[in-house]
Amino acid sequence: MTGGVRLARLAPPLTLLTLLGPLAFGLAGTALPAFGYLPDLGGTQLTTAHFAELAAVPGIWHSAQLAVLVGLVTTLVSLGAVAGFVASDLGSAGFARMRRMISPLLSVPHAAAAFGLAFLIAPSGMIMRLVSPWLTGLDRPPDLLIVNDPMALSMMAGLIVKEIPFLFLVTLAALPQTRHAETMRLGRSLGYGRIASFTYLLWPPLYRQVRLAVFAVVAYATSVVDVALILGPHLPPTLPVRLIDWMNDPDLEARFLASAGAILQLGATLVALIAWVGLEKAGAVLVRHSRAAGLRFRRDGVIRNGARAAMLASSAIVFGGIAVLALWSVSGLWQFPDALPSSFTLKSWMQALPRLEGPLATTLAVAGLSTLIALALTILCLEREYETGRGRGGGALLLIYLPLIVPQISFMFGLQVLSIWLGIDASFPALVLAHLVFVLPYVFLSLSDPWRAHDRRHDLIAAGLGMNRTRTLVRIRLPMLTRAILTALAVGFSVSVGQYLPTVLIGAGRLTTITTEAVALAAGGNRRVIGVYAFLQTLLPFFAFAIATGLPGLVFRNRRGLRV
Amino acid sequence: MLKSPILLAGALGAALVLSQAARAADPDPQDWDAVLTEAKGQTVYFNAWGGSENINGYIDWAGETLKERFGVSVVHVKLDDTANAVATVLAEKASGKNEGGSVDLIWINGENFASMKRQDLLMAPDWTTHLPNWAYVDHETKPTILTDFTIPTDGLESPWGGAKMVFFHDTARTPADGVPRSAADLLNWAERNPGRFSYPQPPDFIGSSFLKQVLIETIADKTRLGQPVDEARFTDDVAPLFAYLDRLHPNLWRGGKAYPQNYPDMKQKLADGELDIIFAFNPSEASAGIAAGELPDTVRSFTFTGGTLGNTHFVAIPYNAASKAGALVLANFLISPEAQLRKQDPAVWGDPTVLSMDKLPDADRAAFDALDLGVATLRPDELGPALDEPHPDWMERIEGEWLKRYGAAN
Numbered sequence: 001m002t003g004g005v006r007l008a009r010l011a012p013p014l015t016l017l018t019l020l021g022p023l024a025f026g027l028a029g030t031a032l033p034a035f036g037y038l039p040d041l042g043g044t045q046l047t048t049a050h051f052a053e054l055a056a057v058p059g060i061w062h063s064a065q066l067a068v069l070v071g072l073v074t075t076l077v078s079l080g081a082v083a084g085f086v087a088s089d090l091g092s093a094g095f096a097r098m099r100r101m102i103s104p105l106l107s108v109p110h111a112a113a114a115f116g117l118a119f120l121i122a123p124s125g126m127i128m129r130l131v132s133p134w135l136t137g138l139d140r141p142p143d144l145l146i147v148n149d150p151m152a153l154s155m156m157a158g159l160i161v162k163e164i165p166f167l168f169l170v171t172l173a174a175l176p177q178t179r180h181a182e183t184m185r186l187g188r189s190l191g192y193g194r195i196a197s198f199t200y201l202l203w204p205p206l207y208r209q210v211r212l213a214v215f216a217v218v219a220y221a222t223s224v225v226d227v228a229l230i231l232g233p234h235l236p237p238t239l240p241v242r243l244i245d246w247m248n249d250p251d252l253e254a255r256f257l258a259s260a261g262a263i264l265q266l267g268a269t270l271v272a273l274i275a276w277v278g279l280e281k282a283g284a285v286l287v288r289h290s291r292a293a294g295l296r297f298r299r300d301g302v303i304r305n306g307a308r309a310a311m312l313a314s315s316a317i318v319f320g321g322i323a324v325l326a327l328w329s330v331s332g333l334w335q336f337p338d339a340l341p342s343s344f345t346l347k348s349w350m351q352a353l354p355r356l357e358g359p360l361a362t363t364l365a366v367a368g369l370s371t372l373i374a375l376a377l378t379i380l381c382l383e384r385e386y387e388t389g390r391g392r393g394g395g396a397l398l399l400i401y402l403p404l405i406v407p408q409i410s411f412m413f414g415l416q417v418l419s420i421w422l423g424i425d426a427s428f429p430a431l432v433l434a435h436l437v438f439v440l441p442y443v444f445l446s447l448s449d450p451w452r453a454h455d456r457r458h459d460l461i462a463a464g465l466g467m468n469r470t471r472t473l474v475r476i477r478l479p480m481l482t483r484a485i486l487t488a489l490a491v492g493f494s495v496s497v498g499q500y501l502p503t504v505l506i507g508a509g510r511l512t513t514i515t516t517e518a519v520a521l522a523a524g525g526n527r528r529v530i531g532v533y534a535f536l537q538t539l540l541p542f543f544a545f546a547i548a549t550g551l552p553g554l555v556f557r558n559r560r561g562l563r564v
Numbered sequence: 565m566l567k568s569p570i571l572l573a574g575a576l577g578a579a580l581v582l583s584q585a586a587r588a589a590d591p592d593p594q595d596w597d598a599v600l601t602e603a604k605g606q607t608v609y610f611n612a613w614g615g616s617e618n619i620n621g622y623i624d625w626a627g628e629t630l631k632e633r634f635g636v637s638v639v640h641v642k643l644d645d646t647a648n649a650v651a652t653v654l655a656e657k658a659s660g661k662n663e664g665g666s667v668d669l670i671w672i673n674g675e676n677f678a679s680m681k682r683q684d685l686l687m688a689p690d691w692t693t694h695l696p697n698w699a700y701v702d703h704e705t706k707p708t709i710l711t712d713f714t715i716p717t718d719g720l721e722s723p724w725g726g727a728k729m730v731f732f733h734d735t736a737r738t739p740a741d742g743v744p745r746s747a748a749d750l751l752n753w754a755e756r757n758p759g760r761f762s763y764p765q766p767p768d769f770i771g772s773s774f775l776k777q778v779l780i781e782t783i784a785d786k787t788r789l790g791q792p793v794d795e796a797r798f799t800d801d802v803a804p805l806f807a808y809l810d811r812l813h814p815n816l817w818r819g820g821k822a823y824p825q826n827y828p829d830m831k832q833k834l835a836d837g838e839l840d841i842i843f844a845f846n847p848s849e850a851s852a853g854i855a856a857g858e859l860p861d862t863v864r865s866f867t868f869t870g871g872t873l874g875n876t877h878f879v880a881i882p883y884n885a886a887s888k889a890g891a892l893v894l895a896n897f898l899i900s901p902e903a904q905l906r907k908q909d910p911a912v913w914g915d916p917t918v919l920s921m922d923k924l925p926d927a928d929r930a931a932f933d934a935l936d937l938g939v940a941t942l943r944p945d946e947l948g949p950a951l952d953e954p955h956p957d958w959m960e961r962i963e964g965e966w967l968k969r970y971g972a973a974n
Contacts, residue, residue, distance in 0.1 A: 040659040059972020124836035140737075140837040143759035148822040234765065234822045236972040248648045252655060332857040336837045345857065351621055358639075420659065426666065509641045509648070510609065510666060520614060520642050525829025526858070529617050 008387065011380030015440065018377065019403055022415055022437050027266075027406070029414020033259035038417070041252050050260040057257075059236035064268045066152055067239040071222030071272040074156050076279070078163035079214060081314070082171055084307025087198030088300075091181060094308075099172065101315050105165035107490070107541035108318055109498035111519055112534040114158040114230040116321015119328065119527065121154060122147050124336050126324045132337035141336050148234050155231040155238070157317075159221050164314040167210070167217065173449055174209035178202060195304065196297040199287055212397060216404040218276050222269045223407030226500040226519050239265055240409050247413065247505075259413060266410040273405075322538055329531030348528040356514070356536070363497055363513040363540065365428070370435040371492035374443040375485065381444070382451045383473060400441050408438075408501050416505040426508040434502040443492040450484035482555065486548035494541030514540065590687065591889040593694040593896075599889045604635040606890035610879075611649035612671035613769075614642020616828050618852060622913045625906070630897060636890040641667075645767065646676050653685050653882045665884035669891040673877045674713045674769075675956035677721055680880065687881040687888060690719025695896040698722075702920030708876040709918060713953040714790055721878035722895045725907060726916035727845040728947055729777060729872035732940070736862040738840045745869045747781040751812055753841070758815040760840035764830065765823035766963045770845060775962050777873050779805045780951055789954035793961050802962060806969065813970070821973070835859050845873075847947060848914025851938020855911045864940050867948040874950025876918060901928040910938040 032038065036047035054060060089095040120126050124141035132138045147154050180202055187197025207214075225240045232238050243265060246258035290297075328334070332343030415434065419425040454477060462472040478485065503516045512520075518533035591599045610627075614620055620640065627638030643649055649670045656665050672680070680686050692698060701723060703709045709723045710716065733743055744750040754761045764771035780789065782804035788794070794801075813820035817839055824830045830842040831853050846852075853859035879898060881891045897903055901924055904917040914937075921929050937943075 040655075042658075058968060062972060124833075124838055143818060143838070145818045145821050150821060235970060248645065248651060252651060252658060333835070333860060335835060335860060343857065347857070348617075351617060355620065355624060420655065508652075508666070509611075509643070510639070512642075517642075520644055521617075525825050525832045526617060527832060528858075 008380040008384040011377055011384050015377045015381050015444075016399060018433075018436055019399065019440060022433065023403055023406060023411055025418055026411030026414035029417045030259050030262045030410055031414070033256050033417065034263045036256065038256065038259075040421070041255065043256060050256040051263075053257055054260045054264060057242075060239075060242075060261075060264075063236045063239040063242055064264060066233065067222045067265070067268050068272045068275070070152050070156055070159070070224075070238060071218045071220075071269070072275055072279070074159040074163060074221040075214060075218045075276065077156070077310070078160045078167050078217065081160075081164055081307050081310035082167045083198070083203065084195065084303055085168075085311045086171055086175075087195045087202075088304035088307055090175075090184060090198075098311055099168075102165045102168050102311065104542065104545065105162070105315055105318050106169055107494040107538075107545050108162070108322065109494070109515060109537050109541070110159075110162050110224070111226045111230065111498070111500060111515055112325070112538045113162050113318050113321060114227045115518075115530055115534040116325050117154065117158045117161065117317055118147050118231060119324045120317065120321050121157075126320070126339075129337050129339050139337055147231055150233045150235075152233050152238065155228060155233070158227050158231045159224065161314040161317045163217050163221070164311060167213065168311070170210050170213040171206065174206055177209065178205055180206075191296050191298065193297040193300040195300040196290075196295065200291045203287075212401040212405075215273060215276070216401060218272050219269050219405045219407055222272045223265055223409050225409065226515075229519060239268060240407075243409055243413075247416075255417075262407075262410045262413045265407050269405075269407045269410075322535065325531045325534045325538075327531070328527040329535055331528060331531075348532050352529065352532045356517075359512045359514050359517045360536075362431075362507075362511050363515070366431055366435055366503075366511075366513065367439075367493045367496035367540075370432050370439045370496050371443065371489055373432070373436055374440040374492050375447075375489060377440060378444045378447050378488070379473075379478075379485075382448060386451075387469075400444050403437050404441055412501055412505050415502075416508075419506055425506060426510040428511065431503065431506050431511050434506040435496045435499055438499060438502065439492045439495050442495045443488045446491045447481075447484055447488040450481060454481060483548075483552045486551055487545075490541070490544040490548040493544040497537065497540050591892060593691045593892055596696055599892050600634060602889035603887070603893045606887035607637040607639060608668045608887050608890040608894050609639050609641050609666060610669045610671070610891075610894065611641045611643055611646075611652075611667050613644070613646060614640065615644060615826050618856065618913050622907060625912075626894065626897060626903060629903075630894060634893050636887075636893050638890075638894060646670065646672055646769075647767070650676050650680055650685070653680070653884065654683065656884055657683075657685065662884050664886045665882055666886070667882050668885040668887045669879050669881055669894055671724065671877065672721060672880050673875060674953065675959050677712050677717075677878065677880065678715045678956040680882075681715065681718075681720055685883055686720045687883050687885065688718075688720060691881070691892065692717070692719045692722040692895070694719075695722060695892070695899065697896050697899045697901075700901060700919045700923045701899060702918060702923070704920070706876065706918065708874065708950075708953075712876065712878065713959075714955045717878070721880040722899065723876050723918040724879050724898050725877050726874070726918055727877055728847055728867075728874040728916070728950055729773060729843055729845055730847045730849070730865050730867055730942065730947070731841055731843045731872075732834065732850045732863055732865055733841050734834060734837075734860060734863050736860065737837070740864060740866070743841070743866050745866075747778045747808070747868070749868075750841070751808060754812055754815040757840060759817050759819070760838075761815070762817035762820075762824055762830070762833075762839060763843075764826045766966045768826050770827045770843070771823070772959055772963055773845065773873055774843065775805065775809075775966065776954055776959060777868075777951070778808055779954065779958065779962060780873070781868075781870065782808055789958060790952070792955050792957040798961060802965065805962065806965070809966075809970075820970070831858060834863065845875075846913075846915055848908075848910040848916075848938060848941045850940035851910040852912075852914040854940060855938065861939065865942045867942070867946075869948060871949030871951045873953060875953050901925070901931075905931050905935070908932070908937075909935055910941065914938070914941070 033043065034050060036043045036045055036050060123144045123146055128141060183201045184197050187201050192200065223240050225244055228238045228241045232241060236242065239261065243258050243261045246254040246261060329348055330344050330346060331341030332345045334341035416425065419430050424430040458476055458480065459472050462476050467475065498515060500515050500519055503513050507516065514533060514537045518530065518537050521529050521533055591602055593599060610623065612623060623640045627640065630636045630638055649667050653665060653667055701709065712721065744753040763774040766772045766775060779802065780786065783789065783801055788801060824833060827844045830839060833839040834842045835858060847865065850859060850863045850865055854861050854863060879895050881888055885891055899918065901919060904919050905928065907913050907915045908917050921932060
């Protein structure tokens with residue numbers, strides 16, 4: 001054994017420390033001020049006064065309820081669409097087409113997708129422009145509350161179009177572990193409709209595998225900040241947005257309130273998760289009953305078409321939104337109801353480009369570094385697991401998912417307090433570490449399946465030819481897994497590029513990325529500027545994925561067996 | 565987190581000693597050459613609202629010029645609310661960081677200045693009147709340069725630009741003879757044209773300023789506004805304001821269920837035809853918007869006959885700034901005739917100067933005279949009277965009251 005593999009022994013504890021250390025310290029750093037303990041601000045006594053204060057804030061329960069509702073509805077609709085579509089079209093040519101069309105959507109940052117949606121559906125947005133005035137008779141936008149509506153419908157829509165690709169790809173990754181073609185054939189041969197065959201036979205084992213990802217969606221949607229800022233309701237906003245306001249209040253006393261609110265957010269997410277488990281149970285009962293009753297649902301066309309429409313709409317909205325963003329970024333005066341700008345100009349780009357240098361450099365450096373660290377840790381962990389055969393159980397998976405399930409805002413507050421106290425706020429290493437907490441799980445999840453699927457016989461042959469383990473790893477396994485590794489890198493990169501909250505809180509305004517700039521400038525409401533930044537925000541991960549797809553072909557042009 | 569009390573006391577003690585030392589070593593603007601020498605190589609973190617691209621572009625230009633001429637780097641920390649920078653300095657003070665702070669210069673006025681001055685968070689004593697370019701500043705005929713929202717500036721903040729609330733409308737939709745000329749008029753107009761007026765949601769600076777404009781026009785006894793809020797009479801004093809808002813809100817854009825983010829957002833909505841009357845604190849805003857292709861060239865300006873709010877905005881240096889010399893150089897550059905001229909050009913920003921034309925060299929004065937203020941900008945004599953800002957107390961109180969009443973309205 002040589003150094004490289006011995007290092008792997010340290011990797012699992014180091015990985016857990018990277019994931020759970022910030023989580024534990026962050027939660028503690030949030031909980032202590034919530035109960036009144038923050039000596040720097042004169043809080044030395046434990047008290048529940050800040051929770052009483054929180055309860056007295058007007059509309060606070062409404063904000064919390066809204067957050068829970070957004071989480072549940074978003075997850076239900078996106079999961080329903082994905083499951084319905086998989087049931088309806090698995091194995092068809094349309095399925096493969098959809099797979100190619102949906103995959104790139106995963107790399108579009110949430111904020112960019114949200115801006116795109118807003119530009120489409122606002123009363124003065126693209127859709128209204130396309131049908132005015134010839135159809136609607138309007139030469140001015142109608143006074144309708146569509147974006148920022150009090151029921152948070154547009155916010156849910158903005159989340160759904162982004163969660164559909166995520167859940168779809170997670171489901172695709174789990175499918176090979178089921179005997180889906182045979183299972184579906186069996187159901188169909190017994191006279192069940194496609195939806196019924198899928199739901200009765202394939203869904204239970206499939207859902208078990210994607211369940212943690214679904215939990216992550218519930219948690220994310222209840223605690224999201226950037227999408228809520230762009231599309232969410234105003235008076236009052238959802239809970240996470242109010243927490244950010246308090247955190248930024250010049251009256252430092254408000255930090256206690258913000259911390260108490262972050263604990264409430266933790267509770268809200270927990271309630272949403274419990275409610276989700278309840279929905280799971282109810283769904284299971286429903287499925288059991290209709291299965292026992294022998295309902296075959298042979299006419300399931302409505303559901304199938306509905307699911308297809310939802311999938312198509314999700315990609316149409318994201319792509320359409322990005323196209324409109326791009327159009328605004330080069331538009332001169334563009335008045336309602338013109339469908340196209342009256343003039344085109346590169347002025348917005350010329351103005352923005354010199355100013356993009358700093359944020360762009362930070363974005364690339366933080367994303368690059370955090371992804372590489374995540375990749376190294378992941379490979380070492382997987383290598384260790386390969387060696388020992390341990391660590392594939394549900395417990396380990398749960399630990400990896402934990403940073404994605406605990407609401408970001410609830411422990412990022414504490415981390416910020418901690419980093420100020422340690423004097424490392426707004427420092428580059430702290431920012432990389434904060435991003436790593438979220439990049440690592442995705443890189444791990446993306447790489448672990450192909451890694452585990454790797455044919456061990458290659459290693460046996462290598463060992464037979466006298467290669468030691470490190471050499472086998474470097475010369476055989478890594479090259480053979482290049483494609484999967486590059487994909488994992490691209491996933492990690494795009495996760496880092498999309499991070500808003502950790503960058504705002506740990507970067508403290510001095511380290512800014514394209515995403516924080518985009519959301520900050522969105523406050524200005526200048527569509528041209530938003531267009532530039534959101535488009536750029538989309539471009540970066542897109543390039544990463546393009547490289548991940550294109551590079552192996554180039555590198556392996558003389559290795560026929562490794563080409564696709 | 566868990567500091568022992570003894571450690572904490574020790575740290576505080578050390579911090580106190582350090583802060584004394586730090587203050588003793590502050591750069592002295594009267595020895596300008598020493599300031600320039602010390603500033604060379606420093607990086608100034610300029611904390612300024614970042615919601616407007618033309619202002620951001622102007623700050624970039626100032627930064628580049630400073631880098632070229634004095635070797636001072638400027639980083640624009642883009643705030644969405646100036647209060648965030650105040651909170652940062654306050655948090656640093658609370659944790660004993662009395663030097664090497666992260667904020668070097670803040671774009672500030674009004675209640676944020678009052679709060680920083682009250683809590684001794686600003687570099688003192690008077691440094692602004694010792695800046696070389698102070699010689700050009702018009703502190704004689706512009707009273708708001710020395711008194712910021714009734715609070716004496718005492719040389720703790722250096723003026724940057726003038727501001728006056730001005731309204732804008734698109735003559736292609738709203739003829740000039742129909743525009744309201746007072747707050748009461750505006751309410752009637754909104755009732756006749758529901759959904760076509762709004763204001764940014766407080767605590768946005770411009771939104772809160774609209775509340776103050778209405779407060780000034782509706783309060784029974786205007787002299788009270790020069791004083792801090794009298795708690796016992798506050799409810800009575802603001803009753804007419806909230807009666808006004810209760811009537812106005814159902815007729816606002818989106819029925820008052822959502823508000824524009826800030827004034828650039830209102831500008832976009834004027835161009836989209838969602839709003840018919842908008843306002844800003846910069847008389848050249850419309851001309852700048854036309855020049856930038858954001859507004860149609862049919863937009864024009866108007867003000868209220870009884871006057872609208874006028875004030876001055878400043879830059880200030882926190883007591884614990886890491887690069888004070890660099891911040892002084894930047895503050896001085898911002899009131900140079902060159903920088904002020906560029907700032908007043910609507911093609912760049914269009915923000916009114918704080919300099920006195922009489923004090924300028926002939927060439928600079930001629931350059932100011934030659935500025936084309938744009939087709940939509942009112943001449944200084946058309947701007948109407950400038951109303952004094954109320955004491956900063958009022959702004960904080962009515963913001964709080966606004967949130968309590970309307971913050972969870974849906």
